[in-house]
Amino acid sequence: MKLIRRSLVLGALLTTAFGGLLVLLVGQSVDFRTPSVDLRPLVSTESAGETVSLPQRKFEWQARTPHPLDLKYPYPYPFLLNHPNKCEGPRGAPFLLMLVMTRPQDVGVRQAIRKTWGNETLVPGVVICRLFVLGLPPPLFTKELHALLEEEDREHGDLLQVGLLDTYHNLTLKVLMGLEWMAQYCPSAHYVLKVDSDVFLNPSFLVQQVLQPNGPPRPNFITGYIYSNTGPLRNPAYKWYVPPELYSPDKYPPYCGGPGYVLSGSLALRVLTVAQTLKVIYLEDVFVGLCLQQLGVRPTPSPPKTFQMFPLKYEHCFFHQLALVHQFQAQELLRIWPDFQRVNTTCPMA
Template sequence: MKLIREHLVLRTLLSTAFVGLLVLLVGQLLDSRKRSMDVRSLVHTELTGDTLSLPLRKFEWQAQTPHPLDLRYPYPYPFLLNHPNKCEGPRGTPFLLMLVMTQPQDVGVRQAIRETWGNETLVPDVIIRRLFVLGLPPPLFTKELHTLLEEEDREHGDLLQVGFLDTYHNLTLKVLMGLEWMAQHCPAARYVLKVDGDVFLNPRFLVQQVLQPNGPTRPNFITGYIYRNTGPLRSPDYKWYMPPELYSQDKYPPYCGGPGYVLSGPLALRVLAVAQRIRVIYLEDVFVGLCIHRLGVKPTPPPPQSFLMFPKAYEYCTFHQLALVHQFQPQELLQIWPDFQTVNITCPVA
């Protein structure tokens, strides 16, 4: 068993490193943190093969956009890899739809998640469906990674690729397009989980203790780690910089931390609807907070200390009382998961 686990860890590291190296090289050429591209520019570049047009297109985009963090939404971004029948099946409507945010090059991350907390059959008698939401890779490697992604999707059938460049500043677009897919193809899902790829997730605790399948319907439900009384950072040196021209107020409304939050299906549809009418900002968790604030909805506190936004060393009994832990790497998941699945350990009653 130890040898198999070490093999899985090594395979994950190698696959992630291979595709990550490609993106690292192109990162020296493209400043992805300062722009957003729609699919039309990328398709034009791929068809013509004229990579010299990239700087010109970057300049063209900057000239037409009032601010480099200003997102284009609503906008008809296409689904390039899609599974419209994902929520159909003889068992009925999904109780939980997982929308997992990953980048195109995160092949090893996705495989580790499939083998651990992303397994759709982990919670008995509860229908869970999983989709990995991703955008487009850097233009220079579009063809190479597209071939790899098509092969991965043929094998697993769980990639939802959308036609815009996959950058940190486009994360709000990824979330909104995930909700658009849900509205089109899975509108009856009882709950929707937005979750990042760098977390530990405990689906059993999330479903049984937080969402409670046998509990009442909660149309205005959203929960996660709740941030309160926070405000925008005005220095461009910060990762979460928010210029006043995009958000002028001194405080954000309460919102659930981006690594992972869950909302009821009806509320997800209402968030998507109101997102069409207010200005989109690139901090996706804050933006969802703005949407629910506009709807008059407040986040519901989860069980105490069950959503952790910081790393925590693995301990069996502790982790069985958690829903999510942020900053977990795929090799860590593969190492701890066999022990986490052990059922013959008795934990003290809290």
């Protein structure tokens, strides 16, 4: 309860401050003439008499939005909150590693996910491991959120915080750092799920119908909602604006929509390797598609309409035949989850 109360107070402060910060961040994100700015450690401003933890003192970053044309990768971004033994356990390597992309301030969203589709014990007989991947908050709230996140992580042990500013344009870097963690600490995971925090996920359907634990190994497997024959938007007014300097071809290779896609562990390791040889772009799902193209791999179609990229009204039987629905808020997730968990013998068989 103490953690929830603190998160609510901090949420009110963040709401006020982010309004002003948003103007600055958006201005930087669309002004491609702005020179890039590295993330440099700050000199500590604490007085000698104050006690500061070593990680906090070492990784006080000058957090400014990097230029979208100049994302630095590979780059030694540190893991500030880490659980290197997360995948070690008596049941062996995880069948599914969930990498959930989340913002530092979204304490309540993470708690809703833990209580619903992020529960690691939802699928009997299958080892699932969950990590929330997050970056750094704006400098104004670094100290307040640092303490809150450490408290949350002590309680749940599932935060993977990376030393880069948590912005939309850094999402590709967050995903790549999640894969770096997998490569270093969980290389034997059978499958890796990259998923956003604003979704409804049906882990049972995903595991049993899409991934099929008793099926043969699939080293080149990746699936989700597959986009084909799409191309970059050249109008700066769009959120997904991509200038020719960033990506010159008129078409993207096939790729899986960013809200959620799953790939075999062996392919994830190969994607990470080839990512270090390509120019990184901030459209994370497209960039993974570029890595797949370089590897000569095409996405595998999932059962029809099981990955939904747009909002859907909840319906018990229909949702049991889906893997993922995008744009699902935490409050709605908590509201429908008890009904979704209820066994309904009147639903038609899949």
